[in-house]
Amino acid sequence: MGDGNRIEALKAIDPACADPGYWDRFRDAVLEQAAFQLARRRELARESVEAILSGWSKPLIPLAVAAALVAAFLAGAMASGDPNPATPPALALEDVLESEVGDGFYRAVIDGSDAAGATAFMTLVEATR
């Protein structure tokens, strides 16, 4: 028997030579027996993912709580300290005259050279009282 024929003859060793479906059934048989082990590995993989996530969340939860507390504290401090006060309401003319302008102002106005203006102003002041 020559090398070519011998190599060809060696194919008779392959079970699929006499049984073409042999290797498909071989694989099915292995996978059937491996089903439990594969399922166990899937379960372990799932658990390890959960463990990783839970490992991350354990330090994160207190950190998040602390961050929330700090944020709440800062918000409260900002509200009470009023670092950016709103624009104060405009004073009315009367308020200005009564609270912000002292007697010296009136006197200055009255002593001014524009007597007509001063008279008119006083008339206006008297009228509003």
Place this chain on the structure above:
Amino acid sequence: MKELSDGELVVLARSGDRDAFSELVRRYQRPAYSVALSVAGNHQDAEDAAQEAFLTALQRLDDCRNPAKFGGWFLAIVRNRSRNLVRRESLRSGDPIPETAHTKEPSPAKAAQLSALRSRLEEALQTLTEVQRQIVLLHDLEGWKHDEIAERLGLPSGTVRSHLHFARKALRVELADWGDHE
């Protein structure tokens, strides 16, 4: 599944991916059978050993330190399982693969001829050393190259070539009269 490397398949199979493990079985079932047959010397034991080797490999997949070299690691398991099976024939486990109605059987005459040839080949292979049987089957039956065999059996490439040369020479002598038999 797209063509993944052995290493990628091993990583997926570690997580219980059935398709990945199925692909590993598809790739290595013939080489595993050849190696098991080289050790056990008969079809039934070779089939049992190859099947058990896959299950053992799955159980120990985390021990495969270099997934890219799964082939060599796995064939070492096949050899060990086969040797254990030979030593402990009585503890053989695993049911034989059931025959199905879909199997396309050869004609009785052809089957008888194949059976005779198979027996003759198995006898001839028994005249070789275990490693010579592994190499000649992986090379001539599975079509593996010298370097692939060397890597997966953990042998120098030159040693593989040498074993193959002497194995072929021995088989040539053992099967010299087969043509006359036909």
